[in-house]
Amino acid sequence: MPAQKSRRLPPLSGVLVLVMASTGLVVVDLTIVAIGLPLISADVADGASAESVVVTYMVAMGALTQVVGSLSDRWGRRALFLAGIAVFTLASLAATVAPDLLWLNAARVVQGAGAAAIMVNGIPLLSDRYAGEERNLAIGAWGSFATAAGLLAPILGGVLAETFGWRAVFAVNLPLGVAAWVLAVRVLPRSPGASGAGRTDWLGSLLLMLGLGTATLLMLRSGDTSWSGRETAVLLTACLALAAFLAVQLRAPAPTLELRMFGSPAFSGAMLAVLLSRVLTIGGSVYLVLYFSDGLGLSPTGAGLLMTPIFLAQIVMGMVGSKLIGNRPPGLVIGSGYALKGVGLAVLALAITPDTPWWALVVPLLAWGAGGGIAGAPVMAVAVRVTAPERVGMVAGTVATLASLGAGVGTAALGAVFTLNGGHGAQAVTDGARAVLGVSAALSVVAVLTTVTLIGPRRVPAGGPASAPAPAEGDGEPAPADR
Template identity: 40%
Template sequence: MRKWIPLTAICVGAFMLLVDASIVNTALPEMSEDLHSTFTALQWVVDVYALTLAALLMAFGSLGDRLGHRRLYLAGLAVFGLASLACALAPDAATLITARAAQGLGGAAMMTSTTALLNAAYQGRDRGTAFGVWGAVNGAAAAAGPVLGGLLTEQFGWRSIFLVNLPIAAVAAWLTVRHLTADRPRPAEAADRSGAAAGRPGPAVDRPRAAAGHFDLPGAATFTLFAAALTYGLIESGERGWSDPLVAATLIAAALALAAFTTVELRTARPLLDLRLLRNPAFVGLAAAGLLLTAAAFAQLTYTGLWLQQVLHLSPLNAGLAVCPLAAAAFLTAPAGSRLLRGAPPRLPIALGLALIGGGTLLLILVSPAAGWTALLPGLLATGVGVGLATPPMMAAALAAVPRERAGMASGAFNTARQLGLALGIAVLGTVFQNTLREHPGTDPRHAYAAALDHVYLTAGAAGLLAAALVVLLVRRPAPAASAPVPQPSVTREPSGQPS
């Protein structure tokens, strides 16, 4: 069984980085009390991790082709482990937020390397098995995050949710050094040829070739600035209000950064993102739907968790268990839906799943001042079924909508949209949540939280239904077979309980 040790090395790291996307949710109340942090600071503890992942995925995908994916994976493990230690030792909220951003940096380096490492380590039937196991690990990580976070917080305190990463990262690094063969950095042209297989950005084939090793640093910098400024402005608007000068200046900076990114990508010979992909209605619709899916299905869980602990006074563990039906339903529905709808046009399960996400999130409005945690069950189950239906075929449809030679770039852009959806969703829903609470000063907490959650669920539900409408309107027909990429196992590897 030694041949499966490389798979273990990759899965251990993947499990760790995906768990950390949701493990903090059930620890937020204890963190807040211990660090005397504001609501906005709590948002940043959750959001800065997803934001850093989203901002750096495309850039690190390009770097991995040039520096070597094993080297990048090991560097990501090291950064993630050290950042986890910094999180555990954080004396205040600002330090914790900074360390969480560093975790996201390490996680982005790891996430972009895993598919390439699996492709290199296995061939034929073993490769399919390896990707299937990796997909199951992703789903398990998404389901385990809230429960594991609740268990550790309840038994050992919130700092333990970060300390547990240290031995995990050490084991993953040791297995990687011992059992994963080092890949050689490739010149730019070779990286382009492998982009589709590895699922990372590559250039448009008809653009002029740049020198080997070229990296689109201006594009990476302007996109990162855009994502960070937009998220910052949205989060701060909840506390400061839309008319605050800092909020306005930050949102203007985001618009300018987006304009600069567009200009850079149009002029560079080897862009992170060939903007001509955005002329493809099907790809644009699927990327937008991926962004809205994570915003609708998962961002609201942060505020649901606060209600469970701060209003219903559930323990961290019980609060984690209360939201598990979503991940469990998604995990069970994904393989069953793929079998039942095999041969159907991809937009059918995607649109149906997104509609269920929208409808399921709207069902969460059953939460009332007198409600208990069981009021969440219908909405969480419906949302989970929708995630299980929509997620597996979404990546395949996105890649099939573009020519084969642009599959790597399309994959990077799609995954970036998914992660950015979580970051922006947490920011927008947090603003909605705070504004509603502000409208109910002096109100009984149960009534105030119920009203705030109503607005959160209405916003998230509308996002899910909008995503379904975009798929129905824009994803009209599959791409011709000649230009469709061979579906990669990454189709079934999408986390069924959260964005990665």
């Protein structure tokens, strides 16, 4: 029997196109709206801050990702994905015609709920459709496309808002959402193993939504909170709700989060890697951009352009990382990615001064992005590999939840490092950024040790969960109804 030719790209399918396009739609919406905030503030917020338009969306997504991911395992990927696209598109329509800020915020909450259903079903749908090396490559392509979409979002948002007004940043979702829904109806097969809604953990779901929602809100507001009695009450509510959620999960017959999954060292290592990755990427980049603007004196456009080496390298090397884990130990691949990322961060910490020429920073920025790309996609593939097929949606929800928490924790914790070491003025901002980059480099070392130790070759099966991919008859033809 001839050996199968090694692939560099996953075979194209309707499912892959659908997942990439719909995920890109959600990722773009995470940042595109921020570009139109000044116009929104002037039009429907009576000149007041319109930051709540971004916050409500993020809180809704953060609160619902784990719940929706677990529900997709029981109710079916197709049903939840179709519902997510429909809700997201209808909420975009409501946001487009919003007469005031209250209406707009309500629409954004609903839009965030739809976005959660779209995002957490990406990995499960690809896992159902592909197997083995093709699955790794598909997840890598999905991650790279999402990164590219995030890179283009500010540009697209600026063009739409300046040309057509702020309502255009929501209206652009309408034709794209309708097209995605039609494609989903045609290409998505019935979800294998969907067990129905009879064993839904409603109490655990409500506690988790309360805990994650309040925690996300607190982290998003951490930069301007004075920690009054109200903020302390919110923190206490989040802690109590999450503690109660964990207690319920130990007894629930069909838990929203199966805590026994963390008994697998490889799974725990992958989840810790997801958390640390967002701490480093989101938290570190926030204060690096501040150095570009206040330390080097670059314009917002110049600062944004100087960040592009990170994203471009991450896009390219994400596919390389997905390819490497096909025939190399995943822990070693992921660890080498974090090591390269740490080197880039350490060089930046040593190199930046108020007088450093921008071109001297390009190479360490490329190392930062390349390391993140090599480590990123394999982490998701490992998490899927060591999990039973009927829990892939739960895993995707956990990945999304920890990524969101990592971004918030990273921004807040590294913000404290910046504040303790920096201040106002070019030199003070540079000192703060150097401290942040140094701490991030140290955390990269922690990530290397964690992944190499926990994600060992003996702890990750060579192929994946013992399941065949979903039948491909849905690609290009109407799929059977989701029962």
